[in-house]
Amino acid sequence: MTQVRLQVNGAVREAEAWPGESLLYFLRERLGLFGSKNACEQGECGSCSVFFDGELVCSCLVLAAAAEGAQIVTVEGLEDDPVAARVREAMVAAGGVQCGFCTPGFVVAMTGLLRGNRHPSDLETREALSGNLCRCTGYVRIFEAVRRAGDALE
Amino acid sequence: MPEGLRTRGGVGESIPRPDGPDKVSGRFSFGSDLTAPGMLFGKTLRSPHPHALIRSIDVEKATGMPGVKAVLTAADLPGERLYSLHKPPDQPVLAAAGDEVRYAGEPVAIVAAEHPEQARAALEAIAVEYEVLAPLLDPVDAIQRGSVLRELTIRSGDPDAVADVVVDGYYEVGQQDQAPLGPEAGLAIPTPHGGIDLWVATQALHVDLEQVEACLGMRPGAVRLHLGGVGGAFGAREDLSIQVHACLLALKARRPVKMWYGREESFTGHVHRHPAWMWYSTGADRDGRLVFVKATILLDGGAYASSSGAVVANAACFGAGPYRVPNAHVWSGAARTNTVPNGAMRGFGAVQSCFAYEGQMDLLAARLGLDPIELRLKNAIRPGDRLITGQALTGAAPMAKLIDLCQGLPEPPAPSDSLALPGGAGNVASAAEVVRGTGFAVGFKNIAYSEGSDDYATARVRLQRGPDGAAVVQVKTAASEVGQGLVTVCLQVARTELGVEAVEIERADTTVGDAGSSSASRQTWMTGGAVRDAARLVAAEVLKRAGPPAQALAGGHVLDEEGAALAPIELFLDEPIEREFEHHHRPTSGLDPAGQGDAHVSFMFVAHRATVDVDAEAGLARVAQVATAQDVGRAINPLQVHGQIEGGIAQGVGLATMEEIKLKDGLIRNASFTDYIIPTSLDMPEVAAVLVEEPEPEAPYGAKGVGEPPLISSPAAIVAAMRAATGRRLNRVPVSPEELAGLSECRPGWLVRPGQSPAEAVRPAPPL
Numbered sequence: 001m002t003q004v005r006l007q008v009n010g011a012v013r014e015a016e017a018w019p020g021e022s023l024l025y026f027l028r029e030r031l032g033l034f035g036s037k038n039a040c041e042q043g044e045c046g047s048c049s050v051f052f053d054g055e056l057v058c059s060c061l062v063l064a065a066a067a068e069g070a071q072i073v074t075v076e077g078l079e080d081d082p083v084a085a086r087v088r089e090a091m092v093a094a095g096g097v098q099c100g101f102c103t104p105g106f107v108v109a110m111t112g113l114l115r116g117n118r119h120p121s122d123l124e125t126r127e128a129l130s131g132n133l134c135r136c137t138g139y140v141r142i143f144e145a146v147r148r149a150g151d152a153l154e
Numbered sequence: 155m156p157e158g159l160r161t162r163g164g165v166g167e168s169i170p171r172p173d174g175p176d177k178v179s180g181r182f183s184f185g186s187d188l189t190a191p192g193m194l195f196g197k198t199l200r201s202p203h204p205h206a207l208i209r210s211i212d213v214e215k216a217t218g219m220p221g222v223k224a225v226l227t228a229a230d231l232p233g234e235r236l237y238s239l240h241k242p243p244d245q246p247v248l249a250a251a252g253d254e255v256r257y258a259g260e261p262v263a264i265v266a267a268e269h270p271e272q273a274r275a276a277l278e279a280i281a282v283e284y285e286v287l288a289p290l291l292d293p294v295d296a297i298q299r300g301s302v303l304r305e306l307t308i309r310s311g312d313p314d315a316v317a318d319v320v321v322d323g324y325y326e327v328g329q330q331d332q333a334p335l336g337p338e339a340g341l342a343i344p345t346p347h348g349g350i351d352l353w354v355a356t357q358a359l360h361v362d363l364e365q366v367e368a369c370l371g372m373r374p375g376a377v378r379l380h381l382g383g384v385g386g387a388f389g390a391r392e393d394l395s396i397q398v399h400a401c402l403l404a405l406k407a408r409r410p411v412k413m414w415y416g417r418e419e420s421f422t423g424h425v426h427r428h429p430a431w432m433w434y435s436t437g438a439d440r441d442g443r444l445v446f447v448k449a450t451i452l453l454d455g456g457a458y459a460s461s462s463g464a465v466v467a468n469a470a471c472f473g474a475g476p477y478r479v480p481n482a483h484v485w486s487g488a489a490r491t492n493t494v495p496n497g498a499m500r501g502f503g504a505v506q507s508c509f510a511y512e513g514q515m516d517l518l519a520a521r522l523g524l525d526p527i528e529l530r531l532k533n534a535i536r537p538g539d540r541l542i543t544g545q546a547l548t549g550a551a552p553m554a555k556l557i558d559l560c561q562g563l564p565e566p567p568a569p570s571d572s573l574a575l576p577g578g579a580g581n582v583a584s585a586a587e588v589v590r591g592t593g594f595a596v597g598f599k600n601i602a603y604s605e606g607s608d609d610y611a612t613a614r615v616r617l618q619r620g621p622d623g624a625a626v627v628q629v630k631t632a633a634s635e636v637g638q639g640l641v642t643v644c645l646q647v648a649r650t651e652l653g654v655e656a657v658e659i660e661r662a663d664t665t666v667g668d669a670g671s672s673s674a675s676r677q678t679w680m681t682g683g684a685v686r687d688a689a690r691l692v693a694a695e696v697l698k699r700a701g702p703p704a705q706a707l708a709g710g711h712v713l714d715e716e717g718a719a720l721a722p723i724e725l726f727l728d729e730p731i732e733r734e735f736e737h738h739h740r741p742t743s744g745l746d747p748a749g750q751g752d753a754h755v756s757f758m759f760v761a762h763r764a765t766v767d768v769d770a771e772a773g774l775a776r777v778a779q780v781a782t783a784q785d786v787g788r789a790i791n792p793l794q795v796h797g798q799i800e801g802g803i804a805q806g807v808g809l810a811t812m813e814e815i816k817l818k819d820g821l822i823r824n825a826s827f828t829d830y831i832i833p834t835s836l837d838m839p840e841v842a843a844v845l846v847e848e849p850e851p852e853a854p855y856g857a858k859g860v861g862e863p864p865l866i867s868s869p870a871a872i873v874a875a876m877r878a879a880t881g882r883r884l885n886r887v888p889v890s891p892e893e894l895a896g897l898s899e900c901r902p903g904w905l906v907r908p909g910q911s912p913a914e915a916v917r918p919a920p921p922l
Binding site: 018020028032034035036037038039040041042044045047074075076079087088091092093095097098099100101102103104107123125126127129130131132133134135136137138139140141142143 | 414
């Protein structure tokens, strides 16, 4: 076991981790932050998306030990984020949520997209979200949620 | 009625789902998010061989390892050793020493430990001695050896009917994975009195409960199941996965045990869509009226029965398409082999045969020189017509209308950006090489359980004063919300019947009566119907308490027959009102030896038109648009219906273009989202959808199911478009780049006369 110390959602957090433990496991099982999901655990589905020092990453591909000293923001840490708030409202209103397993990862990725570009084109949206898999919605209403959230941010 | 007395958010409105805010914030708890003090992690040891005799299992070393609290094998099982959706059960809870394992991935031992890595290490320390046996992998071979899960023949009309024009075709459908994003997961917690509580992501709590009780050898009442948040299902959660194992480990360790499967394990931890091999012969007169359909539909059932029997029946019953077919001879069957069991997936047998009969319709249109849509219109089934099972269509069957509406939907513009070409971001295709093709297909399927099942759902509805004194409705069922939006439907139904907007949908568990499975597109009808009927009993009690001239409830008030408010509903709630109702659909019958019978309660119809851009040289395709008209009876929530349509089409795009479990020597070679690919946001076509609302007479609110039709004929339409663009046969889904480029072609490995059992199949002559 090694001790890992990092900032999560603005607070310093510290816990023991096994040498091979992923940041995703650490966030979920050590820190109790279950908003980041475990759908593929090999970086294909984006359900575990978090911001790592401001960069959108799959937390399943990051070793917990490699996050020592880093600033991590999970979906739980976006509660007061104005962009994420519009994203969440738009996802519910547009029907972008069904089972919801991919949803927290999408909310994180959509927040990242809209922070840089309030009005992405359809293809820019598709490209930006292509690292997040959804099995329920066919993405159509998630694209609509990006448009609505972008409009609401004006 | 004054505006203030309207009940907002009732049946027919596109209200947002009530669990949406928790799901977007990350607060919603899925099966894999559950946690309890002192919780252990459970893991499963699985057979690496598709077929082997277990000589011995030695767990001694594993038992003493750090953190390990329980190691169990078949020798420790306290109850029934077999389970299944099928009766009698045939699938071992754990394979026993001295017995065989029958597929690669079959559970052999289970372990619980303090950390998942300790559990994994313990699995590696379990010594299992196998005597490897030859696996039975070819389903024709299996049928010829009598290894059959179910076979069924449908005969109707004149077996010797002669047609002016006959087309023969051979078709294959690959093995599709449901790939719900949420893994199999659950948490078992022993109770102080020797019972157990299991929170689990499942499609059917009571169906699980019956099997879990039997396998634990526990008396009724000692086991309670609670719905853990479900991350999608699509059929993958009809069979047991972690349920019995987690309970066994928790009872042994006397501590809570959580189990979840990683993605690789999930591929062997649940059933898949049956791969199919289909031989068809379709005859018509010179005007294009169908004369006969003869078909052999062979499915690989895998090692255990699961729901193969019902899938076989569906593939056969709907195997001639939603057409007037006066003469039919269909053989449908599932072979028992040494592959991962196959069972339920969205579309459930209807998807496979649709790909074949719609391919046949296009062949027939080409042979007759008819427009494919005109041919479908000419033969479209109508109310009053009989299916090949002899059952008359008594409900809504707007097939011709669907075809008309679908073909009239606007077509998509040409790709405006290189990213929208086949090859997408890879930009492999040159715009000049891209050919656009359009294809059309129609399909249909049953709603709810068939063949004489007593299909019902239970709901308990309670009306009382809330903390602020205002009326509140609580709805309790055991029906699984799996993502489809059942919680929204139940909420809308309760509002409509009781005129109260404050509705709480309680967590589903087995403390209320059975609601059956969230499958067969049945819950809007069945559980929606149970909530409606229970709520009507509650409403009747309110009106009784209010007395004349009270007539109705709306906008929180009791109304008179003119619609004027008499009093707020809460005035009559000194005592809460609670009623329970069991909603049954009309009984169905079995199928007789000729495959005849009124086996189904109702049918859903659908039409799809696909527009696909193809770069045949590069073997690349991009589905630009899927247009669809769907028979929904009535849309309880149009927003959710469109969501079901778009999501189902996404899975249809996947089946047509990319999704297939690849087996080699009985082993799955692509058990990950890196190698089993599903459509991303870049692959998803535009969807143009129109809902046809012809109320179904027997269905609550006239609403049919909506989940499955989007996936029935969308793959067939997409492949028809690819054929139109390339001129190739493309008789197998998913269409591979090699087939699209003309570098390979799918040919039958066996010759079968359509309608005959593969027991009589012969190998084709080798190519010269």
